[in-house]
Amino acid sequence: MNKYSGKNMWPGLLRLTKPIITLSVAFSALTGFVLFSGSFSEGWPFMYLGVLLIAAGSSAINHIQEAKTDHLMERTRNRPLPSGQVNILQAVIWASILSLSGAILLWYQTNPQATLLAVFTLFWYNAVYTPLKKVTPWAIIPGAVVGAIPPVIGWTAAGGAINHPDIIFISFFFFIGQIPHFWLILLRYGKDYEKAGFPSISKTFSPDQISRLTFTWTAATAMTAILLSIFGVIVSNAVSITVIILSVALIAAFYKWPGIKKPAQFERAFIIMNLYFLFMMILIIADAIIR
Structure with missing residues (x-):
C-alpha cells in the first residue's frame, strides 16, 4: 500500500495539528470569552472552533517549516513529514484549509477584531517565532x-475591549507562564536541538x-x-484562596529544581506546569460565572 494512501494519511494529518496544544490554545481563548461574558453565552462554540482551526493550521505550517530539522532530532524524527506518513503537498493543502476555515468562521461568527488577532497570532508564530528559533535561544x-x-481573542470575540485591565x-x-514552559522543553531536549542546529541556552549558561x-x-x-486576585480580576474568595494554594504548591514543586536531572523528572515538571495552567483556566472561568 502507498504510504501516502488514506489509511496512513489521515492519522498523520491529525498529528500535524498537534491536538493537545491546539485544544489548550482554544481553551485559553474560551477562558477570555467567559471572563468577559460571565457565561457560556451564545456564540462561544463558533469562537472555540475558529480558534481551534487556526491553531491547528498554524501547527501544520510549523511542521512544514521544520520538516528538515525534525528529521535530525530523535524526539521529532517520527513526526508525519520526516517519517513519510504525509507529504509536503498534503500538509500544505491541509494547513491552508484549516487556517482559512478558522479565519472565515471567526470573521462571520464573531467580529473582525477577534479574527485579526487570530491571524496575527498565526503570523507571529510561523513568520517570527519559528524562524527566530534558529537564530537565538x-x-x-x-x-x-x-x-x-488567545485569551484576548476570546475576550474580544465576546465583545470586550482589547485595552481593558482585566484582559491585560x-x-x-x-x-509569563509560557517562558518556563518553553525552557522545560529546551532543557529536556537541549542536546537534540543542538544536533539539529538550533542555538541552545546551555552554551550561554551553566546547568x-x-x-x-x-x-x-x-x-x-x-x-x-x-496578583489576579489582588487587582480584582478574580473576585471570588473561594477561587482566590484556591489560586493561592495552587500557586504556592507550584513554587514548592519547583523549589528543588537544581536536583532535577533525569528525563522522568523533567517530564513530571512539564506535566505539573501544564496541569497548573489547566486548573488556572478552569478557576478563571468558574470565577467569571459565579461572581
Whole structure:
C-alpha cells in the first residue's frame, strides 16, 4: 500500500495539528470569552472552533517549516513529514484549509477584531517565532506572545475591549507562564536541538544557572496568578484562596529544581506546569460565572 494512501494519511494529518496544544490554545481563548461574558453565552462554540482551526493550521505550517530539522532530532524524527506518513503537498493543502476555515468562521461568527488577532497570532508564530528559533535561544521571549493572545481573542470575540485591565492582566499571566514552559522543553531536549542546529541556552549558561532562571520564571508565573486576585480580576474568595494554594504548591514543586536531572523528572515538571495552567483556566472561568 502507498504510504501516502488514506489509511496512513489521515492519522498523520491529525498529528500535524498537534491536538493537545491546539485544544489548550482554544481553551485559553474560551477562558477570555467567559471572563468577559460571565457565561457560556451564545456564540462561544463558533469562537472555540475558529480558534481551534487556526491553531491547528498554524501547527501544520510549523511542521512544514521544520520538516528538515525534525528529521535530525530523535524526539521529532517520527513526526508525519520526516517519517513519510504525509507529504509536503498534503500538509500544505491541509494547513491552508484549516487556517482559512478558522479565519472565515471567526470573521462571520464573531467580529473582525477577534479574527485579526487570530491571524496575527498565526503570523507571529510561523513568520517570527519559528524562524527566530534558529537564530537565538532567546526566541522564547517573543515566542511567549503566541500564548498570551488567545485569551484576548476570546475576550474580544465576546465583545470586550482589547485595552481593558482585566484582559491585560490575564494576557500577561499567560505570557509569563509560557517562558518556563518553553525552557522545560529546551532543557529536556537541549542536546537534540543542538544536533539539529538550533542555538541552545546551555552554551550561554551553566546547568545551575539555567535551573535558577527556570525556577525564577516559574515563581514569577505563580506570583502573577496571585496578583489576579489582588487587582480584582478574580473576585471570588473561594477561587482566590484556591489560586493561592495552587500557586504556592507550584513554587514548592519547583523549589528543588537544581536536583532535577533525569528525563522522568523533567517530564513530571512539564506535566505539573501544564496541569497548573489547566486548573488556572478552569478557576478563571468558574470565577467569571459565579461572581
